[in-house]
Amino acid sequence: MMDEKMQEALNKQLNAEIYSAYLYLSMSAYFESVNLSGFANWMRVQWQEELAHGLKFYDYVNERGGRVVLQAVEKPPSEWDSPLAVFEHVYEHEQKVTVLINKLVDLAVKARDHATNNFLQWFVSEQVEEEASADEVVQKLKLVGDDPSGLFMIDQELGQRVFVAPAATAEGGTE
Numbered sequence: 001m002m003d004e005k006m007q008e009a010l011n012k013q014l015n016a017e018i019y020s021a022y023l024y025l026s027m028s029a030y031f032e033s034v035n036l037s038g039f040a041n042w043m044r045v046q047w048q049e050e051l052a053h054g055l056k057f058y059d060y061v062n063e064r065g066g067r068v069v070l071q072a073v074e075k076p077p078s079e080w081d082s083p084l085a086v087f088e089h090v091y092e093h094e095q096k097v098t099v100l101i102n103k104l105v106d107l108a109v110k111a112r113d114h115a116t117n118n119f120l121q122w123f124v125s126e127q128v129e130e131e132a133s134a135d136e137v138v139q140k141l142k143l144v145g146d147d148p149s150g151l152f153m154i155d156q157e158l159g160q161r162v163f164v165a166p167a168a169t170a171e172g173g174t175e
């Protein structure tokens, strides 16, 4: 059984992951509206990843005999000035998520909740990847600048991304 404060914090992170999913789906819709289908695909895969992150929190709280309580999901923005502005937003957002995960780890350590700390380590590694992949696209977009053929090439590349569901663990959760 987890302590009340930890349960509340994990429920809050579940909401934050679902907001991330919603934000990326909104970005996908923006890219669809400007006919950049590869960028839209990348964001759609990211939406699926965030839903999977949210479910990991959902499953974990249940596994620990806690209670999942869903809250309202904030409305995401729907317009950006350019593909670069979108990916700068992604990078900035993921940096904020990293801070949230680190705070959860601090809380688990303080509560001597080793199981939750162990669970959260997957997210600590995941955030390194999340920040790196967003920054990689930011750097590419900066490199091509206003060159339409460069943008087309990045669109082609991002169109290749496919969603890979996290593998199941022995406990029946996701890893």
Ligand code: FEO
Residues within 6 Å of the ligand: 017, 020, 049, 050, 053, 094, 097, 130
């Ligand atoms: Fe759920 Fe993008 O981290």
